[in-house]
Amino acid sequence: MTIVKIENVRVLDPIQNTDSVQTVYLENGKFVAETAAVSETIDGQGKWLMPTMVDLCARLREPGQQQHGTLKSEGKAARENGILHVFTPPDSKPIVQDNGALIHGLVEKAMLDGGIYLEVIGAQTQGLQGQQPANMAGLKKGGCTAVSNASAPFANDDVVLRTLEYAAGLDLTVVFYAEEPQIAKDGCVHEGFIASRQGLPMIPALAETVAIAKYLLMIEVTKVRAHFGLLSCGASVELIRIAKEKGLPVTCDVAMHQLHLTDALIDGFNSLAHVRPPLRAEQDKELLRQGVKSGVIDAICTHHEPLSSSAKMAPFAETQPGFSAFDTYVPFGIQLVNEGLFTPLEWVEKVTLAPARVAQMADRWADEAGWVLVDPELEWTLSKESIVSQGKNTPLINQKVRAKVLKTFLA
Numbered sequence: 001m002t003i004v005k006i007e008n009v010r011v012l013d014p015i016q017n018t019d020s021v022q023t024v025y026l027e028n029g030k031f032v033a034e035t036a037a038v039s040e041t042i043d044g045q046g047k048w049l050m051p052t053m054v055d056l057c058a059r060l061r062e063p064g065q066q067q068h069g070t071l072k073s074e075g076k077a078a079r080e081n082g083i084l085h086v087f088t089p090p091d092s093k094p095i096v097q098d099n100g101a102l103i104h105g106l107v108e109k110a111m112l113d114g115g116i117y118l119e120v121i122g123a124q125t126q127g128l129q130g131q132q133p134a135n136m137a138g139l140k141k142g143g144c145t146a147v148s149n150a151s152a153p154f155a156n157d158d159v160v161l162r163t164l165e166y167a168a169g170l171d172l173t174v175v176f177y178a179e180e181p182q183i184a185k186d187g188c189v190h191e192g193f194i195a196s197r198q199g200l201p202m203i204p205a206l207a208e209t210v211a212i213a214k215y216l217l218m219i220e221v222t223k224v225r226a227h228f229g230l231l232s233c234g235a236s237v238e239l240i241r242i243a244k245e246k247g248l249p250v251t252c253d254v255a256m257h258q259l260h261l262t263d264a265l266i267d268g269f270n271s272l273a274h275v276r277p278p279l280r281a282e283q284d285k286e287l288l289r290q291g292v293k294s295g296v297i298d299a300i301c302t303h304h305e306p307l308s309s310s311a312k313m314a315p316f317a318e319t320q321p322g323f324s325a326f327d328t329y330v331p332f333g334i335q336l337v338n339e340g341l342f343t344p345l346e347w348v349e350k351v352t353l354a355p356a357r358v359a360q361m362a363d364r365w366a367d368e369a370g371w372v373l374v375d376p377e378l379e380w381t382l383s384k385e386s387i388v389s390q391g392k393n394t395p396l397i398n399q400k401v402r403a404k405v406l407k408t409f410l411a
Helices: 069-079 100-114 136-141 157-169 193-198 207-223 234-245 281-294 326-338 344-351 353-358 361-367
Strands: 003-013 016-026 031-032 040-043 049-052 053-054 082-088 117-120 146-147 173-176 226-227 250-255 299-300 371-381 400-409
Touching: 003 344, 016 344, 049 344, 053 353, 069 082, 069 100, 069 326, 082 361, 100 117, 100 136, 100 361, 136 157, 157 173, 157 207, 173 207, 207 226, 207 234, 234 250, 234 281, 250 281, 250 353, 299 344, 299 353, 326 344, 326 371, 326 400, 344 353, 353 361
Parallel strands: 003 040, 003 049, 053 082, 082 117, 146 173, 173 226, 226 250, 250 299
Antiparallel strands: 003 016, 016 031, 049 371, 371 400
């Protein structure tokens, strides 16, 4: 039993809603009383201590796509970047549709190999084919608290309605990654000047807003608890705001990169900037930031999608979308603080307690969470060597960033 003493560290605690400099003693990732039996003393001057984070959307690539990442590699990357609880969509191979054994196996392997708490979102339709509802009762029994069709389309709106009624009856949350396929078609970038100049197929903002508006009407009728993941458009924030004012049981999140990066990065066919939903305009970025600040957007997630180098080596539209995002999560978060959007405690809340509440697991998270020591001033270069994730696919590769997790204290 080793006890670590951290002197004069700025403790950011969203549960107690406190922000103060103190000397703390940690054992197995929990605060303990002052003691002389200390195995290590750390000077916390200028450092921050915050709870481990909760990520509402990350693909860890196992099972089925281990060329991009494994539970071991991505679990380690999450943990070393201060993330302990990770939600993953059902579009692994095999698909997580009604197999309790698969869910239990994944959860167990994520803890054994990667040292993280994996939360698996179940399939909303059989095989994610969008034709028939999946066996949601079986999924719930297997430990799922939410279902989603990930980025797969529905055959028609009747299927959506039936799945929402089914989920509502089981008290499951439905997670939407809203994109209307009839409008998005084969697009891959934001509809704007840069895309049209490069002749790339475009995804208009309407693809997202039309889908959200339609789903909100269905949520109102079925009373299902719903979460909209990965908002990318400014106009989406307004739709969610109105729905929340009406009292609809909806929450939403935004990927951290959407609060920092825009479609300017795709210039020159830079496939490292290819992500879905796409990076959008400066105005969208600003409106998304205001949405997080005002609380309309409940939480920030990583949208971590590690890819092998070959997945980005093709003409832009044929490359796989996705960013390796665990390693930039804290630097980007602290950049929001440095730019004056949040106080440190407000940012911490958006990546810890807020996503835990969205996932209806605030008490469990508080029980299982550890603590993370962060240096908000440390400058380092994001390189293939310094990125912990197996995926090196980030548009920030070889750039200098500021702020880093120094150590994660866990049970």
